[in-house]
Amino acid sequence: MQFAVPPRRSPLPITRSSRMPIYRKKQLKPIALLTVAIFSLLYIIHHTYTLIPTSVVVIPSGVVIVTLLDRQRLSESYISKIVANREDYARRHGYRNFFASVSDYDDAIGDAPKTWAIAPAVRHAMAKYPRSTYFFHLSPHSLIMNPTKSLKSHVLEKSKLEELMMKNAPIVPPDSIIKTFSHRDEKDIDLIITQDTEDLNPGSFILKSGDFARFFLDLWFDPLYRNYDFAKAETHGLDHILQWHPTVLARTALVPQRSISSYSKDSLRASPEGTYKDGDLVIQFRGCEMEGRDCEKELEPYYNRWLGIIQTD
Template identity: 65%
Template structure:
């Protein structure tokens, strides 16, 4: 059995006690230490602000004091779409924003190559929305709309269409499968509009991440962080960010509890040439948005050609305002 040994004695004699320091000398040393720390702190902050990876929240706030309550986020792919096509998408967004006093946030897919890494570029939707939130910290809502979509009824504000008092209460799809047609996880049956921070829709097979409204706040940052987790980006989902979103909604009730699913035609009607529309999800005149689902990934389709008749219809509506 081993026992604790007594402290060893040092073979060297103990040093002689030093004389006590004067109070004046102690004050000098204390003042010097404070000054040195202040200099170090100033140099550190200067280095931090000089870093190309740092974005000051104070600068972001100052730059966006005129931001409206709603920011429309559009992610543009200059390699996938022609300049002529993107000009039409931008014109569509600018007219809608000007009509209702909203703010546009246009970003390029290539801006987020480093963040997305080896994952499909479609994941860029998440850092793009997060970037918009950082740039416009005073906005109340962020409306993401993919570039293969047009706002067809510019007279509908988000407030009258979705956000007005009592409006969402009527529209929310309760106790329905999150992932159609037969997911065992369903939307909450007793959810109220006060619980909601994310408004999204679904097609015949999945949730639709190409058109959604996200309320600014802690939940929005939490949700985007989870969605962009490297585990999901590197999992090789067949439909990348779409299946990542499907998974989160089914297995993270914290997110589902703050999400309202609304009928497809309220946020993302599909064009007649788009596959996978829900039972009542194909575009009809008067719908808010039309999407050309898959036109950017199907080699047999051409987004510019499919958009053209809808764009001309939109132009007539705009000219008639």
């Protein structure tokens, strides 16, 4: 890439006479300084805009919803419903959507389970929307069921997040010896996540853009974890990181499950406290892709319910 070079300044008028009036010399000095300032400003503006890749979309601070789709396994009908659900929510609250395909990250994932694609997908979204503040990863096996609730009023506002934060709670239920810190404030938090009865739930989390976010995603996606052969792949990798890396735990808020990811009644490890109830923000069909279940069939009644909500809203 080549950058424009600031135009060379024309030499100031010079007289060979040593008798140039002093007042003219004094006039020329501010003119020269002003000329230098103007050309410097033009150069900086041009240099700044040529540095922004054409693939980057610069938008005001806000929220980007990241949805990772496995287009080889999900039908077009199913995908269209998920996309419609996300686009409606984003349009209502001025958010952006980032729809990624699992196959986009095949080379990076290698032989590890495809579910590891969450980390590079979120990192990709951060690169595309560098001026957004929050990135809300949401499993494709989930629906936003309360479209009127913004993330700001529901979770992100200072008073709301401090109310939701689970302090001195086991990271991995029910009795992990590693617990959330009891002295964290909203200003300390960069990662908001929930858990079910056995593990953390990477199917729904909110990550604040910044140095910590990049560090966290790089750590989570490290080959050491991807190749460790965890029984639950990226979920157990996340369990490990939050339990044994206090640097990450110190920036994490654990919130009640129903605040950002209620489970459907048929979901794996659904508990009375974590099962969807009318008014909850999100319903997740955890494990619906497993043998004996049907994601499209489980989605359908809730999708129709959501359609009824947005049509009467």
